[in-house]
Amino acid sequence: MKSLTEPSKGGIYLLVGKEEFLKKEFVRSLKSSLFKNLSELDLNFREFDAEPGGFAAFKDFLQTLPFLSPQRLAVLSGVDELEEGEKESLLSFIASFPSSAAAVLVSCETSAKKNPFLSAVSKKAKTVSCYAPFDRDLPQWISTRAKHAGIRLEPAASALLIDKMGKDVPALSSSLEMLATYIHPRKDVNAGDVEALLGRSLQNDVFVLVDNLLKKDAKAALSMTANFLREGIRGFEIVAVLAGQFERMRKAKALMDEGLPGAQVGTELRVHSFFMDKFVVQVKSLSRFDLRKVFRELLLCDESIKTGALSESLAVERLVLSLCLQ
Template identity: 25%
Template structure:
């Protein structure tokens, strides 16, 4: 079950006895955990957390099998649940996995067991993986694709009592990127500003939300690609005033151009954006933005610009050109390449 579906089920009062949370988005895992605690109305003294890196699994299961000392319900959280992967953590602690397998078939009604597996891939062949899929509420906490990110933003807005305009939501993603933890922080700020039943549009986002460095670099390239060389140079000098290092900006520019080239190549091979994201190990939203820009360049132009990035890097480091001027010239070449293609 996806994170979003799991959260909706919790909001409607549906609480399972065993949860298996897996994936690399620890923010989502923590959010589901806190939702379970809140919906089950469990007192903090009845929330017990273990890590399998320093505690045998059977001790955690024994805790789940024990009636809550203070009455009500008990939540047992098991962190670093690595049995569903091919990973073998360091340490000599032995675990009795059969104890958990027996518990899954008949969990204590007064306990809620959360097994947290912050790993990218599951080993589907393992017996315990199959048992969890059969007996537990499985919550996929993998990175969102673009559609799920937008759906999550809408859910967050509803929870906070405001609405996004279409462009407001897009502009927030453009400024912050797909990092959910940062987005959640910005949503809190936006909600306070617009108030109950308010609307967050592009102007509100521009007023309150600062771009990340990666998004600034994307905006820098976007301006150059759109032949707005003057605006691109103004943004570049704004970044310099913020003490950003020209060589660091150069590296990020080269990275973005490399993504454009890779996206063009994978598009020719009929890869979907989701497949591209998996292949390049990028968030789908990053691939979506790159796909929109990559078509403005021919392959040879991108390869030429990448070579110019390398030449600029060498010229700066060898003292042949000033670093500020070197990146300025590169931005002008980028705008020129876009003009030629247009």
């Protein structure tokens, strides 16, 4: 992710993509590299947008010599919303850009190549992509960000963090910073650290719970669900997560029966790489279960909780025993 690299001093940068956090992070990093103190920053940094008069003010600011600093820095947001005449003026301006200036041009487009104007700008500017990583790239993205924060995440810790935060880039970045502080002076983050700081993840634990149910280990499964309830997880949440996991396994079994390799199926159904092997083994064991009965028991448990026919603990306990007795 280019936004993690230290921007070189001066020049023109074109930021494309939808992730505002990464754009702000890049500007923050550039300001740190250009200005030694707040006085320099206050005198030589401004932000502008594409509203009437915004471009003219942006241009005037950068054409003025810096004061008590080698350079001035200006940010122009909504660059793709400039009037046609302003776009032509901007292209002319950056063709003979002042050596004492640095500029960040912010676009909402996902790629400069799709827009003729941005494509022309990109020939004179350093293009920085600011977008959230794809699902398949999240583990590597987190690993890179963690390294930047001076820590390393074990695979289980990375999987748990993804489950808790999803693709929320600001939340992921903040969590990594908090983890770095939390485990200091250690460098390696384990799943226990993530749980202690951010709480347990039912989505993560469901792989272990399903494992116990498939093995018909009622004692272990009952112990897990009792712990969930003690920690404040509601009975209907346990039912929902189990229903989602069994449905995902049902789809996986159908795909594997058609000849698709297990790893490819897991990727298709967005199973984290850390759980991939376990998931494939669980799917292959699914023939022991009558899925119609599984979903019927899940529905019965859900109804018992929501109608008050049974307490949450009793309804979940009955569900576990019913599934283990299949």
